[in-house]
Amino acid sequence: MNAMIETRGLTKRFEKRLDFAGKLAKRMGADLKDEIVRAVDAVDLSVMKGEVVGLVGESGCGKSTIGRMIAGIMPATEGSVYWQGRDRNTLSGADAKAAKLAVQMVFQDPASSLNPRLRVEETIGEAPLVHGLVTRAERDDYVDQTLLSVGLDPAVKRRYPHQFSGGQRQRIGIARALAVKPSFIVADEAVAALDVSIRAQIINLFVELKDRLDLTYLFISHDLSIVEHVADRVVVMYLGRVVESAPTSEIFARPNHPYAISLLASLPRVEDRKRSFHVVKGEIPSPLAPPPGCHFHPRCPNAFERCRVERPALREIAPGHVSACHLNDLT
Amino acid sequence: MTPTLEVKDLCTHFFTREGVAKAVDGVSFTVKPGEILGLVGESGSGKSVTGFSIIGLVDQPGRVVSGSVKYKGEELIGATPERMRALRGAEIAMVFQDPMMTLNPVLRVGYQIIEAILAHDAKVPHAEARSRARDALAAVGIPSPEERLDTYPHQLSGGMRQRVAIAIALVNKPALIIADEPTTALDVTIQGQILAEVQQLAKETGTALVWITHDLGVVAGLSDRLAVMYGGRVVEQGPTDDILARPLHPYTYGLLGSLPTRNRRGEKLVQIPGMTPSLMKMPKGCAFGPRCTRATVQCEEVPRLEQPMPDRELRCFNPVPAERSVAA
Ligand SMILES: Nc1ncnc2c1ncn2[C@@H]1O[C@H](COP(=O)(O)OP(=O)(O)OP(=O)(O)O)[C@@H](O)[C@H]1O
Ligand SMILES: Nc1ncnc2c1ncn2[C@@H]1O[C@H](COP(=O)(O)OP(=O)(O)OP(=O)(O)O)[C@@H](O)[C@H]1O
Numbered sequence: 001m002n003a004m005i006e007t008r009g010l011t012k013r014f015e016k017r018l019d020f021a022g023k024l025a026k027r028m029g030a031d032l033k034d035e036i037v038r039a040v041d042a043v044d045l046s047v048m049k050g051e052v053v054g055l056v057g058e059s060g061c062g063k064s065t066i067g068r069m070i071a072g073i074m075p076a077t078e079g080s081v082y083w084q085g086r087d088r089n090t091l092s093g094a095d096a097k098a099a100k101l102a103v104q105m106v107f108q109d110p111a112s113s114l115n116p117r118l119r120v121e122e123t124i125g126e127a128p129l130v131h132g133l134v135t136r137a138e139r140d141d142y143v144d145q146t147l148l149s150v151g152l153d154p155a156v157k158r159r160y161p162h163q164f165s166g167g168q169r170q171r172i173g174i175a176r177a178l179a180v181k182p183s184f185i186v187a188d189e190a191v192a193a194l195d196v197s198i199r200a201q202i203i204n205l206f207v208e209l210k211d212r213l214d215l216t217y218l219f220i221s222h223d224l225s226i227v228e229h230v231a232d233r234v235v236v237m238y239l240g241r242v243v244e245s246a247p248t249s250e251i252f253a254r255p256n257h258p259y260a261i262s263l264l265a266s267l268p269r270v271e272d273r274k275r276s277f278h279v280v281k282g283e284i285p286s287p288l289a290p291p292p293g294c295h296f297h298p299r300c301p302n303a304f305e306r307c308r309v310e311r312p313a314l315r316e317i318a319p320g321h322v323s324a325c326h327l328n329d330l331t
Numbered sequence: 332m333t334p335t336l337e338v339k340d341l342c343t344h345f346f347t348r349e350g351v352a353k354a355v356d357g358v359s360f361t362v363k364p365g366e367i368l369g370l371v372g373e374s375g376s377g378k379s380v381t382g383f384s385i386i387g388l389v390d391q392p393g394r395v396v397s398g399s400v401k402y403k404g405e406e407l408i409g410a411t412p413e414r415m416r417a418l419r420g421a422e423i424a425m426v427f428q429d430p431m432m433t434l435n436p437v438l439r440v441g442y443q444i445i446e447a448i449l450a451h452d453a454k455v456p457h458a459e460a461r462s463r464a465r466d467a468l469a470a471v472g473i474p475s476p477e478e479r480l481d482t483y484p485h486q487l488s489g490g491m492r493q494r495v496a497i498a499i500a501l502v503n504k505p506a507l508i509i510a511d512e513p514t515t516a517l518d519v520t521i522q523g524q525i526l527a528e529v530q531q532l533a534k535e536t537g538t539a540l541v542w543i544t545h546d547l548g549v550v551a552g553l554s555d556r557l558a559v560m561y562g563g564r565v566v567e568q569g570p571t572d573d574i575l576a577r578p579l580h581p582y583t584y585g586l587l588g589s590l591p592t593r594n595r596r597g598e599k600l601v602q603i604p605g606m607t608p609s610l611m612k613m614p615k616g617c618a619f620g621p622r623c624t625r626a627t628v629q630c631e632e633v634p635r636l637e638q639p640m641p642d643r644e645l646r647c648f649n650p651v652p653a654e655r656s657v658a659a
């Protein structure tokens with residue numbers, strides 16, 4: 001089976017320049033310098049057509065950076081993204097354009113991801129017009145249809161973003177992404193900024209649109225209960241690397257990587273009453289100076305000598321279930 | 332036993348050019364020593380303003396217009412600024428969502444913690460204060476705490492800064508802590524460490540806590556009692572387990588129903604229709620009325636706080652009947 005999106009060795013490094021406070025401290029004699037952040041470190045990830053892949057992991061582990069590279073709005077430092085089996089960098093002309101429009105992104109903060117000076121009809125109708133998906137005469141109808149598809153009344157299309165609630169703004173953000181008829185959506189913390197009571201509305205919308213429009217999702221979220229609800233497969237990242245990937249029910253039932261095990265054990269659930277909280281020892285290391293070997297070894301209860309020196313490779317431990325942990329070689 | 336905190340009919344309003352925003356509109360609750368109260372609710376429902384009102388930090392154009400806040404029996408509404416400052420330094424601590432509300436960017440972390448210790452008890456010898464500061468950092472899961480004492484806030488990650496702010500709040504073992512979304516910005520694995528620490532503090536030193544959050548999963552595991560806010564009022568209150576097992580208010584019921592849980596995987600989530608009301612255009616009567624599927628004409632009046640069951644308080648004319656209850 002062919003992957004719709006596949007990344008091979010996808011890597012992103014940022015040069016971290018000192019911020020103002022840092023520069024000030026440096027001038028006062030502190031030992032600080034610009035540093036390199038390995039935000040994404042040789043990631044292979046694939047998403048099949050029709051699949052919903054949930055991408056989880058601690059803050060700063062590189063989820064958004066991967067999402068942006070896949071959506072084509074941020075260049076990779078190394079590695080490539082394959083669109084339906086073809087390296088996107090080698091495409092040109094109509095193919096390149098089609099591949100670009102096919103992948104769209106929905107962002108976390110509906111307020112800041114919309115241009116405040118554009119009316120809703122412009123926000124949604126502009127790109128389809130520019131890319132020749134609709135004619136000027138068809139545009140109005142098309143905007144109406146798109147608004148209806150995300151559950152908004154077309155009568156609101158002459159309004160500006162600030163005249164909407166958070167949930168409505170997120171619907172507009174989704175409508176904007178859908179307007180260019182993508183087949184793949186990267187949703188980056190798309191419900192995180194919403195009120196709890198509104199969140200369910202938007203999650204339902206994502207699920208419904210996927211079925212109706214035959215979409216494929218990379219669903220990035222730090223909220224495991226949401227990922228558990230929407231995803232077919234879960235990919236767990238730690239400090240720039242994928243450490244485990246498995247079908248959703250499999251990973252929740254049998255997490256393999258010690259980090260994934262701790263992560264799931266830490267998840268506060270309404271079903272768990274007045275319990276003692278799970279404690280993972282240690283600190284999330286800085287991506288500026290990731291530990292050698294397995295990035296998780298300083299916090300891992302099972303680490304042994306090899307973990308400190310050698311990076312564990314992703315290995316299949318059950319059908320469709322891969323994990324990068326040296327413990328799997330011991331048995 | 333005197334409760335540590337007793338809030339009664341608290342009303343805090345903001346007098347803005349567009350009108351009066353009744354951010355907190357008649358809130359009452361009690362927290363006993365060692366007890367953890369979870370304060371949950373819609374965004375803008377008045378949780379933070381309730382917290383600020385308790386510690387006397389409501390800013391212009393806001394004002395506590397009526398009601399009472401008693402700390403160990405002492406009335407705090409109308410207390411002198413000196414008295415409030417003394418209490419905040421020593422017996423009452425607040426943790427904010429943004430740690431930089433607590434931390435001073437130009438002072439070393441260790442200095443700030445030691446300062447807090449000395450503000451509480453000026454007679455503590457410096458060496459002892461320093462070792463207590465180090466222990467406080469260790470207790471919130473900061474590795475190599477000794478070295479961290481000499482760093483500045485900007486040299487720490489956001490999560491570590493928040494933990495320093497929490498360490499400062501905990502260091503004097505205050506009798507009361509108001510924590511406003513303190514772990515929202517933290518990773519779940521780190522959050523677990525802090526919740527464990529807080530639980531232990533409540534148990535061992537009898538610290539009373541008000542834990543403000545929108546994460547029902549957190550309060551389910553952490554709190555003894557739950558108060559649910561909507562539109563400036565507490566709409567439902569009682570023991571956490573009881574409320575989660577049998578929510579009476581339609582808002583609480585809807586909120587619990589909307590959570591993605593294991594047993595409804597892939598299915599449509601139950602959603603609360605409509606959107607959060609603006610304080611300036613608060614519906615008359617029950618604030619949840621326009622979104623409520625159980626609303627009747629009666630709901631155009633403000634429902635009074637009643638006690639439909641032992642130890643349960645509720646503001647609703649049409650509570651959710653037992654047979655419809657979802658066991659969360
Ligand atoms: N534009 C940038 N310049 C420099 N560093 C960056 C930039 N964007 C991200 N980073 C760094 O790269 C790492 C990965 O960041 P990223 O935003 O991808 O993480 P994330 O997993 O999405 O985190 P979160 O859950 O907090 O959104 C972090 O250490 C971050 O500080
Ligand atoms: N300085 C202010 N001036 C005017 N209105 C204010 C001010 N501060 C708060 N409010 C209003 O008071 C209401 C309650 O706000 P509060 O911050 O307590 O909500 P909250 O329940 O903590 O919400 P969240 O979950 O988003 O933090 C809000 O509608 C807010 O707009």
Ligand code: SF4
Nearest residue numbers: 294297300307325326
């Ligand atoms: S490879 Fe080693 S350190 Fe890494 S998770 Fe597995 S056991 Fe732990």
Ligand SMILES: [Mg+2]
Nearest residue numbers: 063064065189
């Ligand atoms: Mg991100």
Ligand SMILES: [Mg+2]
Nearest residue numbers: 378379380511
């Ligand atoms: Mg708040």
